[in-house]
Amino acid sequence: SQTIHQWPATLVQPVGSPLSLECTVEGTSNPNLYWYRQAAGRGLQLLFYSVGIGQISSEVPQNLSASRPQDRQFILSSKKLLLSDSGFYLCAWRAYRTGIYSGNTIYFGEGSWLTVV
Amino acid sequence: AQSVTQPDIHITVSEGASLELRCNYSYGATPYLFWYVQSPGQGLQLLLKYFSGDTLVQGIKGFEAEFKRSQSSFNLRKPSVHWSDAAEYFCAVDRLNQAGTALIFGKGTTLSVSS
Numbered sequence: 001s002q003t004i005h006q007w008p009a010t011l012v013q014p015v016g017s018p019l020s021l022e023c024t025v026e027g028t029s030n031p032n033l034y035w036y037r038q039a040a041g042r043g044l045q046l047l048f049y050s051v052g053i054g055q056i057s058s059e060v061p062q063n064l065s066a067s068r069p070q071d072r073q074f075i076l077s078s079k080k081l082l083l084s085d086s087g088f089y090l091c092a093w094r095a096y097r098t099g100i101y102s103g104n105t106i107y108f109g110e111g112s113w114l115t116v117v
Numbered sequence: 118a119q120s121v122t123q124p125d126i127h128i129t130v131s132e133g134a135s136l137e138l139r140c141n142y143s144y145g146a147t148p149y150l151f152w153y154v155q156s157p158g159q160g161l162q163l164l165l166k167y168f169s170g171d172t173l174v175q176g177i178k179g180f181e182a183e184f185k186r187s188q189s190s191f192n193l194r195k196p197s198v199h200w201s202d203a204a205e206y207f208c209a210v211d212r213l214n215q216a217g218t219a220l221i222f223g224k225g226t227t228l229s230v231s232s
Contacts, residue, residue: 032218032219034219036222042224043207043222043223043224043225044161044207044222044225046219046220046221049219090160090161092161094219105151105163105166106151106163106219106220107163108153108160108161108162109160110159110160111158111159111160113158
């Protein structure tokens with residue numbers, strides 16, 4: 001069966017410090033990978049998605065970046081955190097299915113709470 | 118662009134009462150629609166999804182949703198709410214026809230259950 005791991009679960013970082021959140025998926029190949037951010041009252045905002053190694057698309061211009069160094073690894077980074085980067089970050093994946101992804105369920109990790117102080 | 122609106126930010130329902138959470142979407146063709154539930158501090162769990170066919174979709178935990186094209190709605194229902202149903206509920210539409218297709222979520226509805 002497929003599983004998704006995301007870490008760290010919680011972190012408190014000072015403004016201006018770097019960030020690295022890591023996500024790995026097991027039990028599937030060539031998944032679509034996603035980073036979402038959840039802020040209070042704003043629902044889930046899609047930040048990045050990736051359809052393959054080294055292929056990253058950004059949805060929202062911001063202080064964050066993403067990388068996919070391996071097929072099932074997705075990393076969210078920042079060189080200098082801002083207060084506004086605080087929130088709940090969710091990694092997610094979706095299976096590849098005969099050339100399309102649409103309609104497949106997106107599965108979420110347990111999330112990472114980031115507080116920038 | 119596709120979008121999802123959940124008009125109710127917060128709903129309180131008595132335990133044992135029925136529940137309906139509203140969701141309206143904006144999309145030109147038949148959408149793929151999803152409902153997820155999130156317990157506090159947790160990730161999201163899929164309740165149900167609609168692709169085509171029967172407009173009444175059954176999900177886990179006794180939930181169902183009805184797709185109404187004429188109203189652009191996909192409301193979530195449960196006949197009898199349990200205290201454990203207290204959570205945040207998200208409706209989502211699939212962003213189709215793109216290699217990086219992803220789900221676009223509404224802002225969520227928080228459900229409280231009173232005894």
